[in-house]
Amino acid sequence: MPSETGFTDYRVAADRAADVESEQRTGRFVDPRLAQTVFGEWVCQWAGALDVSAATWAKV
Incomplete structure (x- = not known):
């Protein structure tokens, strides 16, 4: 997955990474690509x- 940018600090970026990992494990992740x-x-x-x-x- 490509990197995401624009996080205000490390904790916000780490939280997003944890969210993505959780979504991937539960099958809810939608790849932005x-x-x-x-x-x-x-x-x-x-x-x-x-x-x-x-x-x-033929009707279309």
Whole structure:
């Protein structure tokens, strides 16, 4: 994971690191790099995951 910046002091940074580690252990961590996905790329991934008939796609 890339570094985060902008913490006001060591304790605030350490608290954030502990939060991230906890989120990773419990499966609640959302990688901020995922927000860098270009919309068109996301649409292709989303459309590929759909299970619809060709007739449904023809209506779009």
